[in-house]
Amino acid sequence: MPDNEALYLIDSYLKECDATVESVKDGKFVVLDATIFYPRSGGQPNDIGKMIRGGNEEFNVVFVGKFDGRISHEVDKEGLKPGDRIKCAIDWERRYTLMRYHTAAHVIASIVNRSTGALITGNQLELDKTRFDFSLENFDRAQFNHLVEEANDTLQKGIEIKTYSLPRDEAMKIPGVVKLAGALPPNIEVLRIVEIPGVDIQADGGTHVKNLKEVGQIEIVELVNKGKANRRVYFKLK
Numbered sequence: 656m657p658d659n660e661a662l663y664l665i666d667s668y669l670k671e672c673d674a675t676v677e678s679v680k681d682g683k684f685v686v687l688d689a690t691i692f693y694p695r696s697g698g699q700p701n702d703i704g705k706m707i708r709g710g711n712e713e714f715n716v717v718f719v720g721k722f723d724g725r726i727s728h729e730v731d732k733e734g735l736k737p738g739d740r741i742k743c744a745i746d747w748e749r750r751y752t753l754m755r756y757h758t759a760a761h762v763i764a765s766i767v768n769r770s771t772g773a774l775i776t777g778n779q780l781e782l783d784k785t786r787f788d789f790s791l792e793n794f795d796r797a798q799f800n801h802l803v804e805e806a807n808d809t810l811q812k813g814i815e816i817k818t819y820s821l822p823r824d825e826a827m828k829i830p831g832v833v834k835l836a837g838a839l840p841p842n843i844e845v846l847r848i849v850e851i852p853g854v855d856i857q858a859d860g861g862t863h864v865k866n867l868k869e870v871g872q873i874e875i876v877e878l879v880n881k882g883k884a885n886r887r888v889y890f891k892l893k
């Protein structure tokens with residue numbers, strides 16, 4: 656797997672880790688041998704936080720992205736050098752909120768898909784709300800409210816979320832494992848699967864909560880009709 660430095664894939668609850676600086680580009684773009692910082696991808700915003708050298712010298716991590724298969728951390732000042740031992744600390748409140756939204760998005764999208772056949776065409780997590788788009792010609796507001804109720808009932812069930820790896824061939828046999836058309840890079844041999852038993856299963860590189868009970872309840876903020884069959888939903892968690 657190319658993501659061997661990505662500790663958040665193994666344990667999304669890590670708030671701190673020790674790491675060694677592998678390389679620094681243009682003074683501010685830092686690659687580590689191991690990281691808990693999630694890079695912006697798949698509709699989930701990047702983490703922010705700090706790198707701490709020598710116990711007290713802080714570098715703020717302002718952006719994290721993935722470039723050429725490596726996770727690059729942009730820091731707010733120069734000075735880090737290859738070989739430096741540092742401690743990483745993510746802004747946990749922000750990350751945990753995004754984890755709750757990410758798991759919530761899987762639950763509501765799966766219920767909408769299963770009940771209406773609608774295809775999910777996009778999603779974007781934010782800290783105060785989440786957006787998802789789906790394609791459905793005959794849209795019934797009352798029916799949709801019912802699906803939200805079903806999602807909220809599901810969220811109260813205390814279901815444990817499982818993450819594991821499967822060879823690509825095997826994973827692709829699972830119906831609906833790839834939810835977003837075109838979202839799966841062709842060169843990946845092993846897929847990370849996020850399964851909410853009885854609710855949703857999909858190939859996913861994001862961070863999720865361990866138990867549905869951590870999510871809370873979904874409240875629809877806005878429902879927009881964007882053309883004939885395109886629906887956009889904003890929801891928040893309470």
Ligand SMILES: [Zn+2]
Nearest residue numbers: 757761859861
């Ligand atoms: Zn996801």
